[in-house]
Amino acid sequence: MSQPLTLKARLHRAERRRKLGAFALVAPLLLFLLVTFLVPIADMMRRAVHDPELSQVWPRVCGAIDTWTDRAHLPGESVFAALAADIQESHKARTLATAARRLNYDAAGARSLVFGTARALPSRASSWTETLIAIDERWANPEVWAAVARASGPLTSFFLLQAVDLERSPTGGLRAAPPDESIYVDVLTRTFVVAFSVTGLCLLLGFPVAYLLANLPDRLAYPLMILVLLPFWTSLLVRTAAWVVLLQDKGLVNEFLMTLGLIDDPLRLIFNRVGVVIAMTHVLLPFLILPLYSVMKGIKPVYMRAARSLGAPPTVAFVRIYLPQTLPGIGAGTLLTFILALGYYITPALVGGASDQMLSYFIAFYTSDTVNWGMAAALGTVLLAATLILYSVYSRLVGHGQVKPA
Amino acid sequence: MSASPSLTVEERLWRAVLWGSSILVFAFLMVPLLAIIPLSFNGGPFLTYPLQGVSLRWYETVLSDPDWASALRNSLIVGSVSTGIATVLGTLAAVGLARARFPGHGLVMAVVLSPMIVPVVIVAVGFYLFFAPLGLTGSYAGLILAHTALAVPFVVITVSATLQGYDVTLSRAAASLGAGPLLTFRRVTLPLIAPGVASGGLFAFATSFDEVVVVLLVAGPGQRTLPREMFSGIRESINPSIMAVATLLIVFSTLLLITLEVLRRHNEKVRGIAR
Numbered sequence: 186m187s188q189p190l191t192l193k194a195r196l197h198r199a200e201r202r203r204k205l206g207a208f209a210l211v212a213p214l215l216l217f218l219l220v221t222f223l224v225p226i227a228d229m230m231r232r233a234v235h236d237p238e239l240s241q242v243w244p245r246v247c248g249a250i251d252t253w254t255d256r257a258h259l260p261g262e263s264v265f266a267a268l269a270a271d272i273q274e275s276h277k278a279r280t281l282a283t284a285a286r287r288l289n290y291d292a293a294g295a296r297s298l299v300f301g302t303a304r305a306l307p308s309r310a311s312s313w314t315e316t317l318i319a320i321d322e323r324w325a326n327p328e329v330w331a332a333v334a335r336a337s338g339p340l341t342s343f344f345l346l347q348a349v350d351l352e353r354s355p356t357g358g359l360r361a362a363p364p365d366e367s368i369y370v371d372v373l374t375r376t377f378v379v380a381f382s383v384t385g386l387c388l389l390l391g392f393p394v395a396y397l398l399a400n401l402p403d404r405l406a407y408p409l410m411i412l413v414l415l416p417f418w419t420s421l422l423v424r425t426a427a428w429v430v431l432l433q434d435k436g437l438v439n440e441f442l443m444t445l446g447l448i449d450d451p452l453r454l455i456f457n458r459v460g461v462v463i464a465m466t467h468v469l470l471p472f473l474i475l476p477l478y479s480v481m482k483g484i485k486p487v488y489m490r491a492a493r494s495l496g497a498p499p500t501v502a503f504v505r506i507y508l509p510q511t512l513p514g515i516g517a518g519t520l521l522t523f524i525l526a527l528g529y530y531i532t533p534a535l536v537g538g539a540s541d542q543m544l545s546y547f548i549a550f551y552t553s554d555t556v557n558w559g560m561a562a563a564l565g566t567v568l569l570a571a572t573l574i575l576y577s578v579y580s581r582l583v584g585h586g587q588v589k590p591a
Numbered sequence: 592m593s594a595s596p597s598l599t600v601e602e603r604l605w606r607a608v609l610w611g612s613s614i615l616v617f618a619f620l621m622v623p624l625l626a627i628i629p630l631s632f633n634g635g636p637f638l639t640y641p642l643q644g645v646s647l648r649w650y651e652t653v654l655s656d657p658d659w660a661s662a663l664r665n666s667l668i669v670g671s672v673s674t675g676i677a678t679v680l681g682t683l684a685a686v687g688l689a690r691a692r693f694p695g696h697g698l699v700m701a702v703v704l705s706p707m708i709v710p711v712v713i714v715a716v717g718f719y720l721f722f723a724p725l726g727l728t729g730s731y732a733g734l735i736l737a738h739t740a741l742a743v744p745f746v747v748i749t750v751s752a753t754l755q756g757y758d759v760t761l762s763r764a765a766a767s768l769g770a771g772p773l774l775t776f777r778r779v780t781l782p783l784i785a786p787g788v789a790s791g792g793l794f795a796f797a798t799s800f801d802e803v804v805v806v807l808l809v810a811g812p813g814q815r816t817l818p819r820e821m822f823s824g825i826r827e828s829i830n831p832s833i834m835a836v837a838t839l840l841i842v843f844s845t846l847l848l849i850t851l852e853v854l855r856r857h858n859e860k861v862r863g864i865a866r
Binding site: 203204205206207208209210211212213214215217218221222223224225226228229232390391393394396397409411412413414415416418419420421422423424425426427428429430431433435436437440467470471498499500503524527528530531534535545548549552553558561562565568569572573576 | 599601602605608609610612613616617619620621623624626627630638639640680681683684686687688690691692693694699702703705706708709710711712713714715716717718719720721722736737739740743747772797800801803804807808818821822825826829833834837840841844845847848
């Protein structure tokens with residue numbers, strides 16, 4: 186009686202050992218990616234909502250401001266006193282600039298307010314409320330205090346809201362950010378518009394090529410395939426450099442058009458949107474052609490023949506019979522192209538003008554140039570969310586593992 | 592699509608449109624690459640046609656410039672070390688993923704492939720913010736780690752695809768003849784999947800060799816790679832020496848393409864034997 190049970194148990198154990206062994210082979214890579222990739226990105230996203238900067242240099246006022254509940258009026262004397270103590274302390278410790286910079290993200294002019302106050306602040310006062318307001322009357326403005334409260338941490342929605350051009354009003358509601366700070370919806374729109382135009386152009390240019398390659402006999406299709414694969418394998422920088430040369434005022438494209446007599450003066454093709462879209466279309470076109478080609482290659486010709494033999498004219502047969510069968514390929518190719526285009530940085534940076542820079546540019550800019558890491562993290566989170574949502578649609582369509590980003 | 596005499600006018604028209612538009616697109620894909628090659632042999636300092644004589648002066652400039660030499664060296668160091676790590680980790684993982692469906696298999700696959708999906712700038716910024724306090728930015732180690740993470744999905748995908756055509760009975764045969772798992776892998780599995788591993792490695796190398804966003808953020812002045820040097824060259828003063836480097840890189844990618852094709856054919860031959 187016990188024999189089959191033991192066998193079952195032994196099989197079970199062997200199976201479990203096999204699974205464990207398989208997992209052990211994957212574990213080193215998982216651990217590696219956890220440390221170099223997953224944790225750093227999670228930590229970046231934390232920075233989008235975690236805001237300890239001000240509370241580190243101004244601990245007193247960041248603690249005391251919690252007592253300020255009536256946001257329509259000024260906070261009490263204890264909050265003013267805490268601020269005065271913090272300013273004195275951080276002025277001595279030379280950390281005032283950190284506080285001033287952080288407040289300046291939210292309230293324009295806060296930098297001069299903080300430094301001016303620090304210079305004029307007496308060491309003793311009977312009423313800190315009156316003293317501070319006498320130094321700078323902006324301290325009588327509840328909006329300034331609301332900015333302090335918003336920055337008091339440890340959690341903030343400030344950066345994420347700013348990434349979509351919103352801000353908190355002093356009473357805690359949401360409102361549109363002032364026009365001179367509202368640039369991010371424009372950047373987001375631009376990123377999506379460029380990605381969308383590039384994807385559309387890629388589909389327009391890629392469809393006939395994919396169709397031709399899929400329907401030619403192999404001995405003709407393979408040599409032509411090289412014309413798609415060679416650009417695909419060529420360095421992104423080489424291709425971008427080529428477009429910089431071709432599109433300049435005296436470049437090949439303008440010379441050619443002028444020789445043909447189509448234009449008299451060179452067109453402005455570079456450092457603007459036209460250049461960005463042309464160069465990105467060139468770089469991303471193979472990413473649309475290849476998945477579309479592989480789907481078209483699998484479409485059996487019998488359906489078209491059937492439609493034709495039943496009397497459908499070629500155009501009708503193509504639109505009604507062939508085209509619907511290419512939809513998975515069109516979906517996969519356009520989504521892949523769109524996802525890759527969303528994250529583009531190098532090509533717009535080299536071929537575009539100041540108003541053509543996409544989301545990635547600003548993420549890198551805030552990371553290395555202005556050291557506003559909260560903002561970099563918030564914009565990064567927005568880009569990551571957009572990418573992952575689109576990718577989940579893509580992987581439903583084709584399954585994992587059919588991508589190569591540039 | 593062979594020519595048949597019974598084509599209607601409508602079909603002839605569509606065929607002409609198809610070929611016409613395809614030829615234009617092929618030209619759009621290839622002309623930019625072909626157009627810059629002659630410019631690298633220009634005798635004068637301009638990037639315009641007609642050429643002012645033919646010379647190799649820009650190649651001499653590039654080959655004798657210590658900046659380009661150190662950029663090439665950095666690219667080769669970072670590329671080969673990250674390829675090595677990515678190939679080992681990726682091949683092990685692919686073998687593990689093919690061996691059994693353990694709990695969380697799908698999630699693991701998603702994690703392993705995710706560096707390919709996430710925009711590079713996010714990988715770079717995440718890496719920079721997290722590792723700058725640890726002193727890993729501005730070092731070879733940091734750059735190599737980040738490039739390994741970006742390259743590893745290509746190894747996993749390529750080796751996994753090869754393993755799909757691998758006949759498991761060969762491993763069982765080895766095991767039944769007394770070979771341990773390690774010996775079986777080394778003497779039976781690895782030789783058979785070697786072309787796949789090699790193409791995975793080439794994919795990984797190409798990824799690192801062409802990567803510039805991570806380099807811009809994570810590398811210090813001592814680790815400027817070839818693409819990084821080209822990036823500042825294009826941005827600051829684009830001249831025929833950039834075209835000379837570009838031409839050399841086009842030659843390189845042509846060789847890469849040929850090697851991959853050879854490996855692919857070899858791989859198919861091996862699969863044919865295994866079945």
